[in-house]
Amino acid sequence: MKLSEEFYCRDDVVKIAKELLGKILVTNFNGTRTTGRIVETEAYKGIVDQASHAFGGRRTERNEPMYATTGTAYIYLCYGMHHLFNVVTNKIGIPHAVLIRALEPVEGIKIMLKRRGKRQLDHGLTRGPGNLSKAMGIRTKYSGEGLSGDQIFIMDDGLRLNKNQVAASRRIGVDYAGKDALLPYRFYIKQNPFVSGKKESLKF
DNA sequence: GAGTAGATCCTCT
């Protein structure tokens, strides 16, 4: 079943990021359906988080979806070529977001391979935020879409992870964020080959 | 295996 508004509309974005692990991300564009299990996320804690686009209450046309209602997609282009997919959480006006960093492909693998220009399934297909967006067909034009619609949404298929299957570390690629770059806001499923980054992990 | 550079373009200053 689809995740409810109550799931997204909570104060603790870090907890939501952790709970999104193991859920199924579904995209359904032009009747083409692809799905994947979320294996890596990062939390971005709104205006108090230097790594967030909304740090200090920054509000522009680009990050406007972050201030939108809970359960909205925030997608933007990074480094001129990568589309990054975020889930907006909490109430209207509070720009919390969870970045989906990696998926394990489930349905529509052939379509994902075609979108990526690959012939064979390998671990690089949906590993890393830029790659997964491309494989799922996610583009900036979908930024601001609600996750209660039919085009993009997240499902719970009943899978439950043990605590010892989940690891935390500092976030990737946010060295510019000062001490906030050190926060253990990245979560991933241990030993999953689709998780991006290096082997290093940080203990709580 | 580890480190580095280049790709590439929208957004904000």
Place this chain on the structure above:
DNA sequence: GAGGATCTACTCA
């Protein structure tokens, strides 16, 4: 006009 929540390929060891 500069730089960015990245990825890949290539170098060197």
